[in-house]
């Protein structure tokens with residue numbers, strides 16, 4: 001294939017995959033020539049091909065743009081998963097992906113991570129340093145089984161921005177959000193029970209379902225506003241669903257934020273069928289909205305919502321500080337957390353608690 005046709009095909013793929021949306025400005029001729037190591041005339045020829053296909057329009061003195069046409073992104077609006085509870089598979093694939101972590105020269109897509117070189121983290125590192133220097137025993141001691149009070153007091157403040165009114169004793173600190181999800185699943189369900197999940201869903205949550213010997217019932221999920229409430233109701237009429245596990249705010253992998261009315265409807269449905277909701281809010285604080293979107297937990301009048309999150313996406317994943325606001329399941333959650341890993345390391349909790357109190361978050 002000639003160079004210009006090869007380039008045209010690549011650009012076409014990028015437009016069709018949605019990297020460039022309708023009306024977006026495309027890279028300049030010079031930029032593409034540099035990026036692809038081809039001549040200016042090769043790029044011009046590639047753009048001419050795309051213009052002829054109606055995919056691209058040229059504007060005098062402005063460059064090339066994606067033609068404003070019908071919807072180009074072949075993105076399914078609603079998933080169509082199998083309509084029955086299933087065993088979770090794919091652990092080998094997940095493991096291979098996790099083992100690939102840190103392989104040199106690779107670009108990591110398996111974990112979403114914050115910019116840990118950011119200077120905004122310096123006050124947190126200073127807190128760790130100061131604690132080590134002046135109160136080393138504090139960080140080395142056993143902590144509280146629910147987590148350090150200083151941190152839990154700050155979690156009260158943070159969750160207030162999600163629409164919740166909670167107290168420090170309403171939290172259990174965990175080793176990241178992964179442990180939070182795993183502990184919650186074990187607290188609300190027993191071996192063989194069915195958990196309703198989004199389709200697609202976060203692979204770590206799916207593996208937690210597998211490890212707890214539970215079955216996943218995938219619910220059709222709209223790529224713009226999340227799990228279908230109608231499909232969920234139908235599924236719950238048909239199967240003995242024990243809990244719903246959702247990431248409704250900045251979903252992983254689809255990115256949507258479920259509208260507030262839909263979050264409320266989901267809560268009402270769980271109430272009607274008397275089941276628990278495990279709400280993964282790990283990305284909630286980094287939504288492109290201010291104030292940040294409210295949680296399903298903000299509607300929780302009877303403690304059936306277990307809100308899970310961590311600082312892995314906002315500060316750094318290596319601290320392994322997460323938490324659960326488990327509502328009426330607090331005692332069970334505390335017990336399961338205790339028997340699985342006792343309490344969490346004290347130093348990162350103390351440092352993060354101080355950092356938030358000082359206004360660093």
Ligand SMILES: Cc1ncc(COP(=O)(O)O)c(C=O)c1O
Pocket residue numbers: 111112175176177178179202204247252280282309310311312317321322
């Ligand atoms: C949706 C979701 N939940 C939970 C986790 C696990 O978070 P943590 O690293 O705090 O255990 C992740 C991590 O990628 C995630 O994307």
